[in-house]
Amino acid sequence: MLVPCTGRVEEIMVLRAFENGADGVMVVGCLEGDCHFQVGNLRARKRVERVDKLLGAAGIGIGRVRMVNLSAGEGAKFVVHATQMVEHIEKMGPSPINQVRQGWEEKIDRIDPEQRVGEQA
Amino acid sequence: MIIGNAKPLEQIIEMLDPFDRIILAGCNGCVTVCRAGGQKEVEILASTLKLAREAASKPIEIRPETLERQCDPEYLEQMRPYIDGYQAVLSIACGAGVQFLAETFKKTPMLPGINTNFIGVTERQGEWSERCQACGECVLHLTGGICPVTRCSKSIFHGPCGGSVSGHCEIDRSVPCGWQLIIDRLNALDRLDMYEKLRPMKRWRQSRDGGPRRIVREDLTQ
Numbered sequence: 532m533l534v535p536c537t538g539r540v541e542e543i544m545v546l547r548a549f550e551n552g553a554d555g556v557m558v559v560g561c562l563e564g565d566c567h568f569q570v571g572n573l574r575a576r577k578r579v580e581r582v583d584k585l586l587g588a589a590g591i592g593i594g595r596v597r598m599v600n601l602s603a604g605e606g607a608k609f610v611v612h613a614t615q616m617v618e619h620i621e622k623m624g625p626s627p628i629n630q631v632r633q634g635w636e637e638k639i640d641r642i643d644p645e646q647r648v649g650e651q652a
Numbered sequence: 653m654i655i656g657n658a659k660p661l662e663q664i665i666e667m668l669d670p671f672d673r674i675i676l677a678g679c680n681g682c683v684t685v686c687r688a689g690g691q692k693e694v695e696i697l698a699s700t701l702k703l704a705r706e707a708a709s710k711p712i713e714i715r716p717e718t719l720e721r722q723c724d725p726e727y728l729e730q731m732r733p734y735i736d737g738y739q740a741v742l743s744i745a746c747g748a749g750v751q752f753l754a755e756t757f758k759k760t761p762m763l764p765g766i767n768t769n770f771i772g773v774t775e776r777q778g779e780w781s782e783r784c785q786a787c788g789e790c791v792l793h794l795t796g797g798i799c800p801v802t803r804c805s806k807s808i809f810h811g812p813c814g815g816s817v818s819g820h821c822e823i824d825r826s827v828p829c830g831w832q833l834i835i836d837r838l839n840a841l842d843r844l845d846m847y848e849k850l851r852p853m854k855r856w857r858q859s860r861d862g863g864p865r866r867i868v869r870e871d872l873t874q
Contacts, residue, residue, distance in 0.1 A: 547699060588661035589661060589707065591703055591707055
């Protein structure tokens with residue numbers, strides 16, 4: 532998802548990603564002190580930290596959202612951070628939301644297709 | 653404005669345990685400004701609660717609504733067409749809003765999603781502090797615009813107590829002594845004579861000592 536500045540990233544955007552099935556979210560902003568809008572990336576970091584706490588309190592787990600600061604020229608570093616994030620999330624496993632949803636899907640799959648109601652062939 | 657802050661999420665989740673279809677009601681008034689109960693907070697709380705409940709395999713349906721104000725009947729009436737379709741309302745307005753909702757819709761449980769703290773000001777983004785305790789008889793014209801009821805931890809009316817040390821209150825070194833502030837201010841205004849003048853005792857009956865208060869203005873009532 533592209534935004535003009537991470538200062539545009541609000542808590543609800545990150546939460547919606549989890550509602551929509553994300554297992555983790557990484558917010559990548561400019562280097563601290565380099566924000567074109569002065570404090571956009573600093574605000575984003577605080578919001579990310581707030582969402583992290585909310586997700587912890589909601590039982591989704593702390594550490595599924597992370598803020599990283601990189602310059603536009605640090606492609607290699609981006610790869611490192613993205614890889615670390617993916618490994619970290621894989622270690623944590625699917626979000627509890629996805630585990631519950633997966634459970635439902637498996638239950639639905641076990642139902643005899645002829646007994647299913649409201650499902651198009 | 654009235655300042656509030658969010659209740660711990662765990663407490664809200666516990667309150668909502670018996671319900672699976674609720675309205676989450678915010679307020680566009682004071683709690684929007686102090687970032688406790690406006691439209692943004694409604695969206696964030698609704699999303700967080702849905703995540704929490706789905707993760708616990710107890711999904712909840714939440715209708716997010718933000719009223720212009722929850723302390724005026726005409727805005728509460730906007731909820732009447734749909735409120736019966738929900739089991740409860742979680743309000744993140746101030747305590748006045750939650751109570752007014754409860755009085756207006758007697759069959760629906762009303763739950764508070766924030767703690768209402770005080771009447772105060774925005775010191776800077778994200779920081780608020782108390783300025784008024786609504787004592788019912790303002791004395792700011794006598795005290796250099798600094799309220800002894802609110803700014804003095806003991807709400808005393810006759811100058812700093814023995815707990816005032818180097819301009820700070822004994823309850824906490826980070827709290828300025830209210831009476832030190834008043835005297836410094838009167839001094840700066842060259843009005844220390846205001847401090848020396850004897851005044852009748854404050855009528856606390858106009859504050860909470862007189863029970864719940866009511867103002868009726870016959871020139872406005874219909």
